[in-house]
Amino acid sequence: MEREFWKPGNMLYPVPAVMVSCRRAGEHPNILTIAWAGTICSDPAMVSISVRKERYSYDIIRETGEFVINLTTKDLTWAADYCGVKSGRDVDKYKTLHLTPSESKTVSAPGIAESPVSIECQVKQVIELGSHDMFLAEVAAVSVDPRYMDESGKFRLNELGLTAYSHGEYFELGEKIGKFGYSVKKKK
Numbered sequence: 001m002e003r004e005f006w007k008p009g010n011m012l013y014p015v016p017a018v019m020v021s022c023r024r025a026g027e028h029p030n031i032l033t034i035a036w037a038g039t040i041c042s043d044p045a046m047v048s049i050s051v052r053k054e055r056y057s058y059d060i061i062r063e064t065g066e067f068v069i070n071l072t073t074k075d076l077t078w079a080a081d082y083c084g085v086k087s088g089r090d091v092d093k094y095k096t097l098h099l100t101p102s103e104s105k106t107v108s109a110p111g112i113a114e115s116p117v118s119i120e121c122q123v124k125q126v127i128e129l130g131s132h133d134m135f136l137a138e139v140a141a142v143s144v145d146p147r148y149m150d151e152s153g154k155f156r157l158n159e160l161g162l163t164a165y166s167h168g169e170y171f172e173l174g175e176k177i178g179k180f181g182y183s184v185k186k187k188k
Helices: 056-064 074-085 093-097
Strands: 018-022 030-034 037-042 045-052 066-071 117-128 132-144 163-166 169-172
Touching: 018 056, 018 074, 030 045, 030 056, 030 074, 030 093, 045 056, 045 066, 045 117, 056 066, 056 117, 066 132, 074 093, 074 163, 074 169
Parallel strands: none
Antiparallel strands: 018 030, 018 066, 037 045, 045 132, 066 117, 117 132, 163 169
């Protein structure tokens, strides 16, 4: 069967659907939903987010040099979608969505208390790309909700129902199908 070719486009799915919080001094904090976020380095721990210049949060992040990535779960998916289609110019998203700002340790932007993981980030570089600019940031701190720790002290991240975005739709991560290195593990 011959493959069909399309014009160039981003088909790298699924991706995490995360809620990025930011705040400019003297203003209420804002939340922006990002589907283009990722890990770029492990030592030092670094991430990237790509944001359109016309988004309200773009200038806040560019000016303050910081943001917080908040992971989303099935329970936060409606809020994540709302934060992706409504502008912080027009609405206080924390207030409207009854979300709780959580204090950060290293940045002035709050996290989202309802998120199981908040990743505090300090921008190191902005790369202008076209429709989006990429913010490369160092992870300054990570906070987790202790409700998701088991009795042995392990954080049960993969049992939280994390949300992924794929081609215009949201999905809850589900069944484990393997783990790192299982393809080469010696059989007993």
